[in-house]
Amino acid sequence: MEVNGEGRTGRRTQAERTAATRAALIGAARTLFGERGYADVGTQAIVEAAGVTRGALYHQFGDKKGLFEAVFDAVEEESIGGAARAVAEAGELDPVDTMLVAVDAFLEAIAAPGITRITMIDAPSVLGWEAWRARGEKYGLAVIEALITRAVERGELEAQPVRPLAHAILGMLDESALYIGRADDRDAAIAEVRAVIARFIRGLMPG
Known part of the structure; x- marks a missing residue:
């Protein structure tokens, strides 16, 4: 039971990290898209503003x-x-x-x-x-x-x-x-x- 409990905790922690990453990317992109427009915002600017890696963006949203x-x-x-x-x-x-x-x-x-x-x-x-x-x-x-x-x-x-x-x-x-x-x-x-x-x-x- 203890092992299962640790597994559940681990899954929740991963889910929380995923949710936090998505929220950071959406929040950063929303600000940048609103200020500059979609065409003038690169993915590097977004990930830097969000404090995550470019790989995280592609993993969560594809592009x-x-x-x-x-x-x-x-x-x-x-x-x-x-x-x-x-x-x-x-x-x-x-x-x-x-x-x-x-x-x-x-x-x-x-x-x-x-x-x-x-x-x-x-x-x-x-x-x-x-x-x-x-x-x-x-x-x-x-x-x-x-x-x-x-x-x-x-x-x-x-x-x-x-x-x-x-x-x-x-x-x-x-x-x-x-x-x-x-x-x-x-x-x-x-x-x-x-x-x-x-x-x-x-x-x-x-x-």
Whole structure:
């Protein structure tokens, strides 16, 4: 039993080391990709910033593109997770206000330094357009569809096909990310975009 216990401890220790290495590489790459862009960041710069070897990068992610995919997924999960937490913390709201809470959280997330560069500028070319869109739908579209469906069921929005409306809103959020990312005054840009999206959503409410 003692031997087995040591074996289990050893496996946990190795798993912890692996997790720490992955986290260090993703964190370093996220910062560098956000600051310089994917094309201008070499693997040596990443491993030096992460404090690991180049072999560790290749072992964990295969290559720089594989690491970028992990960075992209982490950013998307963080953004959607932040929106979900904001909705949960907001408590009982009508469905339209719930949608706007989620929009606010998303806009704040994409305004963080480097996020727009990673998700909207580099990702389509690095991942390929189809893969980029598939990931966007995986992380965001289902949430938007759920919020729209709830609003329609409660009579807060006019009855209409959910999927095309969800795509339209997702498109607005993507373009909003680009607008905010290029703005000199990001706070003002967020406020402008938020107001436009709010008017659009409320315009779908029954008269």
